Amino acid sequence: xxxxxxxxxxxxxxxxxxxxxxxxxxxxxxxxxxxxxSTTAGVNLFVNLPHxxxxxxxxxxxxxxxxxxKDISMNSFLEMLEEIRSKLDAERAFGxxxxxxFIEKKAPVSQSAGMMEYTCSYEGEVSQNNDDAxxxxxxxxSIKVPVATxxxxxxxxxxxxxxxxxxxxxxxxxxxxxxxxxxxxxMIENCASTPLYSVLKRKDEKFVTEHAYDNPRFxxxxxxxxxxxxxxxxxxxxxxxxxxxxxxxxxxxxxxAEYSE
Numbered sequence: 001x002x003x004x005x006x007x008x009x010x011x012x013x014x015x016x017x018x019x020x021x022x023x024x025x026x027x028x029x030x031x032x033x034x035x036x037x038s039t040t041a042g043v044n045l046f047v048n049l050p051h052x053x054x055x056x057x058x059x060x061x062x063x064x065x066x067x068x069x070k071d072i073s074m075n076s077f078l079e080m081l082e083e084i085r086s087k088l089d090a091e092r093a094f095g096x097x098x099x100x101x102f103i104e105k106k107a108p109v110s111q112s113a114g115m116m117e118y119t120c121s122y123e124g125e126v127s128q129n130n131d132d133a134x135x136x137x138x139x140x141x142s143i144k145v146p147v148a149t150x151x152x153x154x155x156x157x158x159x160x161x162x163x164x165x166x167x168x169x170x171x172x173x174x175x176x177x178x179x180x181x182x183x184x185x186x187m188i189e190n191c192a193s194t195p196l197y198s199v200l201k202r203k204d205e206k207f208v209t210e211h212a213y214d215n216p217r218f219x220x221x222x223x224x225x226x227x228x229x230x231x232x233x234x235x236x237x238x239x240x241x242x243x244x245x246x247x248x249x250x251x252x253x254x255x256x257a258e259y260s261e
Contacts, residue, residue, distance in 0.1 A: 017094060019046035020061045027072045027099060029120075032182040041072070041099040047090035060087050072097065074122070074175055078137050081126045096123040101143075101181060107197050107204040108211075114198030118185055119144040139175040144168055145185050147192035149244050152216035164193065164212055167219070167244030167253075169226055174237035187233070191225035193217045219244055219255040227257050236261045 023043040031037040045061040064087060068080040077095070085093035098121040105116045120143050127136035146168050155162035169188045189195035194212040197204065217225075219242040226240045243254045 015049040017046040018049045019094075020044070020058055023062070023065075025065065025069055027097070028070045029099065029101065030073050030180075032180045033104075037102065039099045039101065041097040044094075044096045045084060046094040047085060047088045048092045049090070057088060060084070063087075072122070074139070074141065074178060077122050078124055078126055078139055081124055081137075085126055085128065091128045092125060094125045096121060103182060103185065105195075105197060107200050109203045109207050110201040112199040112201055112204070116146075116196070116198055118146075118181075120181060140172055141175055141181075142170060142172040143181060143184055143188070144170040145188040146196050147189060147222070148194045148196055148212060149217045149219065149222060150193040150212045150215070152218060152221070154248075155213065155216050162213065162216065163246075163248045165244045165247040166196065167242065169222055170241045170243075171226065171230065172239045173230065173235045176236050177234070179233065184230075184233070187229040188226055191217075191222055191229060219253045223255040223257050227259060231259065235259075 021044045023045075025041055025043050026038065027041045028036045028038050043065060045065060061084060064080060064084045067083075068076055072080070077097075081093045081095050084095070085091075098119065101118045101120045102115050103118065104113055106113050120141070122139070122141055124137065124139040146166065148164055148166050150162050150164040169192065171184065171188065173184075193215045194208050197208070200208065222242040223240045226242075227238075230238050230240065237258075237260045239256065239258045241254070241256045243252050246253055
């Protein structure tokens with residue numbers, strides 16, 4: 001059959017990225033406590049396209065991804081991208097998957113259990129290298145963690161009470177050595193005024209409310225604490241963002257920091 005994608009293009013316009021986007025796919029990722037976890041990912045996969053090729057073969061992206069979808073771990077993600085690059089005869093391949101990650105979490109006093117959702121993503125790029133393709137590779141992991149903060153200024157100036165709000169901390173780290181997503185999440189939650197829970201009894205609410213009051217945090221405080229926590233975990237490059245939906249202000253509060261070794 002005629003292969004139109006492989007036909008010659010005369011316009012001399014190279015394309016930086018071509019591929020598939022917003023693919024929904026079941027995947028399995030590593031879980032610290034249960035070994036693996038089944039979830040659903042939104043998948044974007046691309047390669048570069050030289051100026052002389054009319055198109056790429058979209059089905060090959062899915063064929064390769066399907067091969068890896070039951071083990072889309074940190075260690076196999078770059079391997080998957082390299083296979084896509086090779087199968088499509090490209091110089092570079094790019095990929096990003098975003099998925100909800102669930103952790104069973106117990107309330108601090110009653111120990112009542114519930115599930116918490118965290119948004120995670122893997123994002124990577126591999127480039128052609130005659131010796132070892134993985135050497136020309138970059139791989140990032142992002143983790144978005146919902147938290148609560150209590151305003152230090154409000155606490156300091158009020159005769160009683162202080163305003164608090166729900167927000168999130170998002171980190172993006174350069175992958176160099178294996179780590180558990182759960183460990184990063186726990187560190188981030190400890191840097192906020194209080195973690196969030198899906199199940200709280202009255203005695204838990206009392207504990208969480210008082211814990212937040214004893215640990216006031218601006219978004220600036222949360223970012224700085226997480227920054228120091230990631231450095232202790234030996235990440236070579238990372239960004240930290242914190243954003244809260246202010247409960248008494250008609251704006252969100254935001255802070256960001258970046259580290260590079």
